[in-house]
Amino acid sequence: MARIAIDMDNVMADLTQHLLDVYEQQYGVSIDPAALDNVPEGSAFPEGVAYKILQTPGFFRGIPVMKDSQEVIKALSEQHEIFVVSAAMEFPHSLTEKLAWLNEHFPFISWRNIVFCGAKTIVEADYMIDDHDKNLSTFKGKPLLFTAPHNLLLTDYRRVNNWKEVAEYFALDTAPVV
Amino acid sequence: MARIAIDMDNVMADLTQHLLDVYEQQYGVSIDPAALDNVPEGSAFPEGVAYKILQTPGFFRGIPVMKDSQEVIKALSEQHEIFVVSAAMEFPHSLTEKLAWLNEHFPFISWRNIVFCGAKTIVEADYMIDDHDKNLSTFKGKPLLFTAPHNLLLTDYRRVNNWKEVAEYFALDTAPVV
Known part of the structure; x- marks a missing residue:
């Protein structure tokens, strides 16, 4: 064992898929998942937005x-x-x-x-x-x-x-x- | 290092002191701290009471x-x-x-x-x-x-x-x- x-x-x-989904729901903008490739986490979103979404109560539960x-x-x-x-x-x-x-x-x-x-x-x-x-x-x-x-x-x-x-x-x- | x-x-x-204090506040009974010596944690309180107090929101914060x-x-x-x-x-x-x-x-x-x-x-x-x-x-x-x-x-x-x-x-x- x-x-x-x-x-x-x-x-x-x-988490990546949920971030894309919540961003689209909240901001009405769809991000191509390929934009996330080979860049630091969150940096494909407008500055500070990914961090803000992660801080939102309920995000991790869903x-x-x-x-x-x-x-x-x-x-x-x-x-x-x-x-x-x-x-x-x-x-x-x-x-x-x-x-x-x-x-x-x-x-x-x-x-x-x-x-x-x-x-x-x-x-x-x-x-x-x-x-x-x-x-x-x-x-x-x-x-x-x-x-x-x-x-x-x-x-x-x-x-x-x-x-x-x-x-x-x-x-x-x-x-x-x- | x-x-x-x-x-x-x-x-x-x-935690022990807080448990004694909260028990006294809630139940109006003071337990001699010596009653806690050499017995499993919580067993000096009436059955289930210590566990119930530990489950109370706010207990650990205080x-x-x-x-x-x-x-x-x-x-x-x-x-x-x-x-x-x-x-x-x-x-x-x-x-x-x-x-x-x-x-x-x-x-x-x-x-x-x-x-x-x-x-x-x-x-x-x-x-x-x-x-x-x-x-x-x-x-x-x-x-x-x-x-x-x-x-x-x-x-x-x-x-x-x-x-x-x-x-x-x-x-x-x-x-x-x-």
Whole structure:
């Protein structure tokens, strides 16, 4: 059994899609998702707007679930120790929203296995699935980079493009040696 | 520089005293603090009452600060990497209250250095200051048991009875060798 630390935003929760949707609803402007590729998060929006949307109560509660994440994480949790590790401290109101979101969409994850933190340097696990270089670069276990628009050019990590690929990775990487 | 993980309840925050005070305010009954010695937390109160008080919105926001903790943690933070690590997930409304409490009483601690979790097995640090055997027993660094009524008989750990003793411990234990 391995301990796997899994990020929420842009890994379990499709934050990018929700940001595009909420921006279009609130400002009446549609942004081409390709405009988000290879630029820092939020910078494809007018200055300060993405941050303002993230600060809006209710934003984190309404994020859609990343495709296939529920099924794959459920299956992984039957063989491994799963910890959800989310950098939530920068947005205080997101704390209760993220917990409610997890309870709704991932009811099989116990509150004992949820971590809301600032820096992730304190996390000890065998694997970390995350979309940010800053979280993976200090991690002592095996890092897995979950593809997001802002990290397409990163080549330092084993990349997983979706949850089907995560399932395939763990089926091979943690299989018992025959 | 060492990384020191510090628990909140009964270590930075005097939860026991607050529980006694709130119980007396709400129920008009004063409990002798000695009745809390060597019994599981909450069991000196009528059944279910302590848990009910802990679930009350506002309870965690109003806890008094543990004596000398601000000065000692401030001094430690100038030489070491401090992480506040609180098992907050069991009481969802406590999340934002605990963050506001920390911002008020420990403004020198960055949101980057705050961790709200369930189980603390995921925490990697050099030292952990905590009042619970369950958190210290799986910790791979040096555990320090902060004295609380429910742990008076534990002998498995280096014990610190108050924050003055924590200061003395770190002055000796992490001093450079001359």
